[in-house]
Amino acid sequence: MKLFFSCDWGTSTFRLRLVDSENERILSEIRTSYGIKSAYEAWKQSGIDQSERIAFYQSYLLDQLKKINASFPKTTNDTPVVFSGMVSSSIGMLELPYKNLPCRTDGSDLVIHTIPSTADMPRQTIVSGARSEYDIIRGEETILVGCGIESDERDQLFILPGTHSKHVRVHKGWIKDISTYMTGELFDLLSNKSILSASVKKDTQELATHDRFFVDGVKKGGTLNLMNSIFHVRSNQLFEKATPGENFHYLSGLLIGHELMDLLKSGDTSITLVCGAELKKAYTLALNVLGAGSNLEIKDSDTALIRGQKKIMDRAGAL
Numbered sequence: 001m002k003l004f005f006s007c008d009w010g011t012s013t014f015r016l017r018l019v020d021s022e023n024e025r026i027l028s029e030i031r032t033s034y035g036i037k038s039a040y041e042a043w044k045q046s047g048i049d050q051s052e053r054i055a056f057y058q059s060y061l062l063d064q065l066k067k068i069n070a071s072f073p074k075t076t077n078d079t080p081v082v083f084s085g086m087v088s089s090s091i092g093m094l095e096l097p098y099k100n101l102p103c104r105t106d107g108s109d110l111v112i113h114t115i116p117s118t119a120d121m122p123r124q125t126i127v128s129g130a131r132s133e134y135d136i137i138r139g140e141e142t143i144l145v146g147c148g149i150e151s152d153e154r155d156q157l158f159i160l161p162g163t164h165s166k167h168v169r170v171h172k173g174w175i176k177d178i179s180t181y182m183t184g185e186l187f188d189l190l191s192n193k194s195i196l197s198a199s200v201k202k203d204t205q206e207l208a209t210h211d212r213f214f215v216d217g218v219k220k221g222g223t224l225n226l227m228n229s230i231f232h233v234r235s236n237q238l239f240e241k242a243t244p245g246e247n248f249h250y251l252s253g254l255l256i257g258h259e260l261m262d263l264l265k266s267g268d269t270s271i272t273l274v275c276g277a278e279l280k281k282a283y284t285l286a287l288n289v290l291g292a293g294s295n296l297e298i299k300d301s302d303t304a305l306i307r308g309q310k311k312i313m314d315r316a317g318a319l
Contacts, residue, residue, distance in 0.1 A: 002022055003020060004019055004082060004313060005017070005018055005065065005068075006306050007084070007085075007087070008139065009036055009039075009085045011037050011163075013033060014034045014035060016029070016030045018068050018079075030067060035086070036092050037086075040091035053094075054115070058093070058124075077122050078117070080122055080319065081123070082125045082126075084127050084139045084142040085138060088126050088138065094115075094126060097128065098128060099111050099129070099131070100132075101131065101132045101176065101178070102174040102175060103130050103175050104175075105145065105174065106145060106149075107127075107142070107308065107312045110127055110128060110142075110312065111128035112126070112316055113128070114318065125313055127142050135177075135179060136180070137166055142309055143274060144168060144170075144274075144308065146306065146310075146311065149170055150173075151173030152172070154171075154269075154270045155170075155269045156269065156270045157170075158272045159271065159272070159283065160301065161256075161275045161283050162184055163183075164180050164183075166181075183259045187255050196234055196251070199233050199234050199247050200233060200251055201245050201248060202245075202248055203245035210246050211285065213247070213249045213253065214250065214253035214285065216253065217249070217250040217255075217256075218285070219257065219289060220232075220254060221254040221261065222290050226255075226258045230254060233247050233251050236250065256283065256286045264290055264291070270295060270297070271293075271295070271297070272297040272298070273298045274300075274301050275298075275300075276300065
């Protein structure tokens, strides 16, 4: 059995998976809230010299590797690790430069750095991000590699929703442009730290329970002035038009609709949504409401990440 460790170390989360490379099956997984931001703050507070920065981050990785090794003894010190995400950023373990656009969707020209194995640590492969003149991706470039993008004549748009949603435009196997939308972060700020916070309450019910409020938000977010529309969350409650739980879905629809409004002008562009189950329902519904979901393709982001990491490691001779 050929194994590798897939590590997605983001700003606020750490995910480590042991993967069977032959069938890309996840054999064991650890997920924590010790993201790169927490690791960076801990390193700064430790007073440890810059020369020991990599070792400081590696110490946390090693603790997590040991936990998986204890439950899955087939792993060895020769089982390699591949990193995606913020680990290669300015607050990460080792800062790597971005690959300037255009770059290939097969990952063949991405910036890759290898840390050789030691007595304690396996070999580590770090994948950097990509940048346009005004925008960036870190982690999403690896997910795109795992999407198996065809190099054809179509103009393709890949939507990767999240705290900072990414819209990536692709043509003939090349990433041509990147746009970042702070949809998730703005939702968090408005619903928790603004005047709207008293009018919004997280609703644990399925989206379908309140989909008319979400749909109303999508329509208004895609056509009206957002700065005015977000205040309607407040007036909805004051005028008893919506409960805080219903407002939760309305605000979500409003921001997602505004993020996607440019797709109304995109014409025949092929659209692929790349995400997990939680966001798939909301974005699929929003795209359909805006009339952009007729030829929509959907891919699972976790599957694409692992597949992309494997392809990159294969190309680098790290597997």
